[in-house]
Amino acid sequence: xxxxxxxxxxxxxxxxxxxxxxxxxxxxxxxxxxxxxxxxxxxxxxxxxxxxxxxxxxxxxxxxxxxxxxxxxxxxxxxxxxxxxxxxxxxxxxxxxxxxxxxxxxxxxxxxxxxxxxxxxxxxxxxxxxxxxxxxxxxxxxxxxxxxxxxxxxxxxxxxxxxxxxxxxxxxxxxxxxxxxxxxxxxxxxxxxxxxxxxxxxxxxxxxxxxxxxxxxxxxxxxxxxxxxxxxxxxxxxxxxxxxxxxxxxxxxxxxxxxxxxxxxxxxxxxxxxxxxxxxxxxxxxxxxxxxxxxxxxxxxxxxxxxxxxx
Amino acid sequence: xxxxxxxxxxxxxxxxxxxxxxxxxxxxxxxxxxxxxxxxxxxxxxxxxxxxxxxxxxxxxxxxxxxxxxxxxxxxxxxxxxxxxxxxxxxxxxxxxxxxxxxxxxxxxxxxxxxxxxxxxxxxxxxxxxxxxxxxxxxxxxxxxxxxxxxxxxxxxxxxxxxxxxxxxxxxxxxxxxxxxxxxxxxxxxxxxxxxxxxxxxxxxxxxxxxxxxxxxxxxxxxxxxxxxxxxxxxxxxxxxxxxxxxxxxxxxxxxxxxxxxxxxxxxxxxxxxxxxxxxxxxxxxxxxxxxxxxxxxxxxxxxxxxxxxx
Numbered sequence: 001x002x003x004x005x006x007x008x009x010x011x012x013x014x015x016x017x018x019x020x021x022x023x024x025x026x027x028x029x030x031x032x033x034x035x036x037x038x039x040x041x042x043x044x045x046x047x048x049x050x051x052x053x054x055x056x057x058x059x060x061x062x063x064x065x066x067x068x069x070x071x072x073x074x075x076x077x078x079x080x081x082x083x084x085x086x087x088x089x090x091x092x093x094x095x096x097x098x099x100x101x102x103x104x105x106x107x108x109x110x111x112x113x114x115x116x117x118x119x120x121x122x123x124x125x126x127x128x129x130x131x132x133x134x135x136x137x138x139x140x141x142x143x144x145x146x147x148x149x150x151x152x153x154x155x156x157x158x159x160x161x162x163x164x165x166x167x168x169x170x171x172x173x174x175x176x177x178x179x180x181x182x183x184x185x186x187x188x189x190x191x192x193x194x195x196x197x198x199x200x201x202x203x204x205x206x207x208x209x210x211x212x213x214x215x216x217x218x219x220x221x222x223x224x225x226x227x228x229x230x231x232x233x234x235x236x237x238x239x240x241x242x243x244x245x246x247x248x249x250x251x252x253x254x255x256x257x258x259x260x261x262x263x264x265x266x267x268x269x270x271x272x273x274x275x276x277x278x279x280x281x282x283x284x285x286x287x288x289x290x291x292x293x294x295x296x297x298x299x300x301x302x303x304x305x306x307x308x309x310x311x
Numbered sequence: 312x313x314x315x316x317x318x319x320x321x322x323x324x325x326x327x328x329x330x331x332x333x334x335x336x337x338x339x340x341x342x343x344x345x346x347x348x349x350x351x352x353x354x355x356x357x358x359x360x361x362x363x364x365x366x367x368x369x370x371x372x373x374x375x376x377x378x379x380x381x382x383x384x385x386x387x388x389x390x391x392x393x394x395x396x397x398x399x400x401x402x403x404x405x406x407x408x409x410x411x412x413x414x415x416x417x418x419x420x421x422x423x424x425x426x427x428x429x430x431x432x433x434x435x436x437x438x439x440x441x442x443x444x445x446x447x448x449x450x451x452x453x454x455x456x457x458x459x460x461x462x463x464x465x466x467x468x469x470x471x472x473x474x475x476x477x478x479x480x481x482x483x484x485x486x487x488x489x490x491x492x493x494x495x496x497x498x499x500x501x502x503x504x505x506x507x508x509x510x511x512x513x514x515x516x517x518x519x520x521x522x523x524x525x526x527x528x529x530x531x532x533x534x535x536x537x538x539x540x541x542x543x544x545x546x547x548x549x550x551x552x553x554x555x556x557x558x559x560x561x562x563x564x565x566x567x568x569x570x571x572x573x574x575x576x577x578x579x580x581x582x583x584x585x586x587x588x589x590x591x592x593x594x595x596x597x598x599x600x601x602x603x604x605x606x607x608x609x610x611x612x613x614x615x616x617x618x619x620x621x622x
Contacts, residue, residue, distance in 0.1 A: 001401040003427050009408045010393070016421035018390060027423035029390060031445070032343025040392040040441055042426045079329060079340060081351040082321070083394060083439035090312040097320050110327035112338035115353045115439065116314050123434050128394035128426065130351055130441040134342070 020142060023224055025069040025208055028140045035135040037075035041066050045124035050168060055092045057188040058125075059099025065211065066131035067107055067192035068263040072209040073140050074201020075133035077194065080104065082114035083128040088121065107192070141200075141207040146225035146268040148287045150205050153279040155196055155265045157239040158214050160186030162259020163246060174245050182241040190263040199276045200267060207267040213260040213307020219291045221268065228288030229268075233257065233295045237280040250295055257293070260308040331453060334535055336380040336519055339451045346446040348386035352377050356435040361479060366403045368499040369436075370410025376522065377442035378418055378503035379574040383520040384451050385512020386444035388505065391415065393425035394439040399432065418503070452511075452518040457536035457579040459598045461516050464590040466507055466576045468550040469525050471497030473570020474557060485556050493552040501574040508576060510587045518578040524571040524618020530602045532579065539599030540579075544568065544606045548591040561606055568604070571619040 001009075007022060014022045018029040026039040041062070045051055049058045063080065070077050082100065086093060104111050109131070119126065164187025166172040167180055174180035192209075200207060206225060210217050214236065218229045233253045246252040268285055269275060283294070293300045312320075322333045329340040337350040352373070356362055360369045374391065381388050393411065397404060415422050420442070430437070475498025477483045478491055485491035503520075511518060517536060521528050525547065529540045544564045557563040579596055580586060594605070604611045 001404055003397055003429055006395070006397055006404055006408070007427050009405070010411075010422065010425075010427070013408070013412050013415065014422045014424070016390070016423060019421060019423040022424060027390065027392065029423065031347070031389075032345060034343060036342070036347070036389075036443075038390070038392060038424060038441070038443065040394050040425045040439075042394045042396070042428045042439075044396070044428045044430060046431060047428060078342075078347075079327070079338065079349070081338065081349060081441055083351050083353045084317070085353070085355065085437055086314055086317055093312055093317055094320070097317070097324070100321075101324050104324065110330065111321065111325045112327060112330040112340065113325070113333060113349060114321075114351045116318055116321070117353045117355045117358060117437070118314055119355060119437065120357060120435060123437075124431065126396055126428070126430065126434075126437060128351075128353075128439045130349070130392055132347075132349065132443070 024142055025072045028073060035140050036132060037070055037073045037135050037140065038130065038132040039066055039069035040128055040130045041069065042126065042128040044126045055095035056099030056102065059096045060103045060189055062127060062129050063100065063103035063107065064190045064192050064263065066129045067109065067194060068209040070131055070133040071192045071194045071197035072207050072265060073135055074197045075135040076198065077109040077131055077133040079110050079112035079132060081112060081130040084114065084116045085119040085126045086116055087119060087125055137202055139202055141204050143206050143208055143221045143224035145205045146221055146227050146285045147205065148227055148285050150268040150285040151271040151281050152229055152231060152283040152285065153267050153269065153281050154237065155193055155279055157237045157242065158262055158264060159242050159256025159259050160239050161190060161261035162255060163242050164188065172245065179241045179244050183245060187261065190261065192263060193265050196265060196277050203273050203275055204267040204269045207265055210262040210264050210266050211260060214257040214266065215291050216307025217266055219306055222290050227285045228290060228292060229283060230286050230292045230294060231283035233293050233300060235280060235282040250300065254303055258303055258305065258307050335453055336383045339384060346451050347443060348381055348384045348446050348451065349441065349443040350377055350380035351439055351441045352380065353437065353439040355437045366406035367410030367413065370407045371414045371500055373438060373440050374411065374414035374418065375501045375503050375574065377440045378420065378505060379520040381442055381444040382503045382505045382508035383518050383576060384446055385508045386446040387509065388420040388442055388444040390421050390423040390443060392423060392441040395425065395427045396430040396437045397427055398430060398436055448513055450513055452515050454517050454519055454532045454535035456516045457532055457538050457596045458516065459538055459596050461579040461596040462582040462592050463540055463542060463594040463596065464578050464580065464592050465548065466504055466590055468548045468553065469573055469575060470553050470567025470570050471550050472501060472572035473566060474553050475499065483556065490552045490555050494556060498572065501572065503574060504576055507588050511576065511578060514584050514586055515578040515580045518576055521573040521575050521577050522571060525568040525577065526602050527618025528577055530617055533601050538596045539601055539603060540594060541597050541603045541605060542594035544604050544611060546591060546593040561611065565614055569614055569616060569618050
């Protein structure tokens with residue numbers, strides 16, 4: 001039973017509408033006059049971070065990726081609960097706590113509770129974080145309301161975190177210090193787009209954060225909305241740091257679009273809708289299924305993997 | 312750095328009032344006209360359950376112990392988020408899911424989300440659950456409002472889960488099948504006292520669930536309220552099953568009072584308050600500190616450990 005088979009089993013249990021079929025970034029539950037938005041993401045050494053990663057970066061990322069799920073639903077974070085599997089490495093734990101402190105201070109979200117357990121010897125570092133927040137207004141964007149004709153947008157640039165990972169594992173050398181620092185920072189210290197998410201949430205037809213890769217996450221919108229997402233590879237926005245390290249040919253662009261860990265927002269909206277923040281329009285929704293990547297007006301061959309698939 | 316040192320470090324970060332200093336069963340946050348109550352408890356193989364435990368029992372217990380935290384705050388559960396560290400043992404995973412299904416059906420609480428990760432080889436089973444709920448009314452009982460003169464009460468019987476654990480590990484043999492079944496059930500399938508908690512929450516001065524042991528949990532109320540809790544050992548309610556397996560002498564009673572995993576409610580209230588459900592009055596709050604156990608009118612020697620201390 002793979003992780004996906006297991007999740008399929010769980011889906012048969014998660015029949016409450018607030019669960020959104022376990023297909024969305026977060027659970028969305030009416031609570032009083034507002035909506036409560038809740039998410040829980042885990043991180044495991046060797047799967048979600050490198051064994052030699054700075055524990056403060058790992059802690060920051062744990063906070064950021066959970067807040068990013070709230071950002072994608074336009075929710076204002078209210079608090080965090082940390083589930084920490086303690087190792088016997090005191091120095092690691094102390095650095096991890098310093099990273100939690102940096103993140104909750106930076107994002108202004110209180111740590112409200114959780115649990116700490118000893119994992120014993122020989123176990124990998126593993127932890128979970130619950131983030132919850134409040135979405136005002138009637139509509140909390142899902143993945144299931146894209147329609148043919150809607151435009152596809154992303155915030156920011158795509159691929160920097162993947163590029164930073166390549167530098168971190170020594171697969172590539174950055175051409176200069178500034179490029180190296182910028183790409184490593186994108187990998188180690190993602191920033192959830194909380195304000196952008198709130199500004200967009202009532203105007204979009206779908207919205208999600210890009211965690212596993214632009215193309216694989218686009219395919220999830222396609223599946224949930226029963227449309228095809230056609231993405232123009234040349235429109236995928238690349239940072240100058242990315243270009244200086246990897247160029248911007250088709251391979252570089254495909255790597256950016258499948259790399260993951262961007263924590264940018266991917267959204268669809270009517271092309272007539274005026275959106276309140278700078279975005280890059282990267283394609284359009286059509287009738288059909290899945291993701292098509294266009295290059296110079298022709299469908300490009302898709303790579304075997306559209307993004308990061310957890311084993 | 313022990314688990315407690317680590318938690319002390321976390322406490323310096325959890326300064327928001329809703330965190331209750333990480334000293335309570337749950338975080339309590341005003342939300343609209345009501346209170347949002349959230350808890351996250353983890354379970355790790357070998358620490359919180361035996362390696363040969365039935366995975367369905369483990370899953371049930373994970374749900375039950377988290378709902379018990381909500382019960383102690385008088386909150387009505389609204390939903391659960393599961394963080395599951397997947398092993399490579401498909402049969403184990405399938406049984407675990409069946410236990411989740413049994414529990415959420417039995418307690419009527421929806422599974423709304425979470426995350427599943429692969430833990431890789433050689434790792435213990437480990438998971439966390441977030442439970443959240445809604446407490447109506449102005450007061451959500453804490454641990455910090457007991458005053459000298461208040462009476463101490465418990466729901467149900469104490470010690471059955473500890474007795475069941477002794478049977479499960481083969482440390483003792485039950486005298487008959489019914490006794491064995493009753494005590495094992497108390498260990499394997501605890502039931503959170505959600506209705507009792509709601510009935511009591513507006514009438515008590517403190518309330519918590521007994522998870523680590525009656526005496527150690529009483530000492531936490533004593534510390535948070537700055538009072539001494541004086542407990543009459545002979546008043547600690549024992550089930551007939553417990554008595555038939557362990558008797559009711561001072562040692563048997565002390566084992567019951569320090570065994571843990573009861574998930575009964577421990578509460579204090581003014582002795583004049585009429586409480587709406589059957590309870591056993593087991594002592595009184597006095598000026599002072601810590602826990603005193605009385606036996607035949609004299610303070611009894613306390614055991615080295617007042618309950619289950621996580622390593």
